[in-house]
Amino acid sequence: MSTPVSKNIAIFGGNGFLGRRICETAINRGYNVTSFSSSGKKPWNASADDQQWIDKVNWVKADVFKPDTYKDHLKDKDAVVHSIGVLFENADYKQKVRSKDGIFTQMKNFFFPPTPVEKAPVIEKDSKFSYARMNVESAVILGKTFIEAKEKSSDGKAPVFVYISADKKVPGTNGYIESKRQAEKEVSELEPKLRPIFMRPGFMYDETVHDDARAKFKLLLSFANTVNNTVLVHSLDGIIRPIISTQEVSKWCISKIEDDEFHGPLMLDTMVGKDQKD
Structure with a gap:
């Protein structure tokens, strides 16, 4: 295992829920961090504690589908993290889950469908925010652009591409x-x-941000995991999955970037310690 000499990293979606913690962890590990996003702005709900690292990040506006907006920035990068994508195929779901009880209401409807009298709101699909475009095409474009940017400045060592994937299918x-x-x-x-490195986390929570709706869902999943691990003796391991903090996922992300021999998927069970850490 070795650490990149220049330690330059680009994080697409670095102002998002997980992306900001990857930025923070990288800064704390001595990296030069550039965050790319459609707004180019710092996280919208940064806390007082975040101010210790947030101004050390280079916040850049870019469109992942338009390589000319960021290609030149990638020439000196050792690693790129793709932390963008959609859970639902509609344009405003992220705004909805940021509302007071948005995420809890949507998740509750998945596990406990409303009665015919109280129908759940229909999620209208938006082609601009389709899974194919946001979760697949954006990653492939970014990967190919990274290769092109590094071709003329390659030191013979393959640059790292981290894709934030997922553990299992999300109900609904x-x-x-x-x-x-x-x-x-x-x-x-x-x-x-x-x-390539594929991070496969499950439901994530932030150790420092107290979101009432997400906290409720975290409590529900924590209880389900406890019952599965004790009363049911892991009989529902394939259905009830462990929860993990964004901080823990970020630590694993940077750790695997620094491991020259690692490539492929990093499973949730490994990150939460069900598998022996390497």
Whole structure:
């Protein structure tokens, strides 16, 4: 295992829920961090604690579907993290889950469908935010652009491409996990010009951000995991999955970037310690 000498990293979606923690972890590990997003702005709900690292990140506006907006920035990067994508195929779901009880209401409807009298709101699909476009095409475009940017400045060592994938299918979504696996397959085909890493977390929570709705869902899943691990003796391991913090996923992400021999998927069970850590 070795650490990149220049330690330059680009994170697409670095102002998002997980992306910001990858930025933070990388900064704390001595990396030069550039975050790319459609707004180019810092996280919208940064806390006072975040100010210790947030101004050390280079926040850049870019469109992942338009390589000319970021290609030149990738020439000196050792690793690129793709932390963008959609869970639902509609344009405003991220705004909805940021509302007071948005994510809890949507997840509750998945596990406990409303009665015919109280119908759940219909999620209108938006072609611009389809799984194929946001979860697959964006990753392939970014991967190929990274290769092109590094071709003339290559030191013979394959640059690292991290794709934030997913552990299992999310109830209430059709095509989500399939798009994640398709993206993994297509990015894998770029090897050996890239060293691909596929992070497969499950439900994530932030250790420092107290979101009432997400906290409720975390409590529900934690209880289900406890029952599965003790009363049911792991009989529902394939259905009830462990939860993990964004901070823990970020630590694993940077750790595997620094491991020259690692490539391929990093499973949730490994990250939560069910498998022996390497």
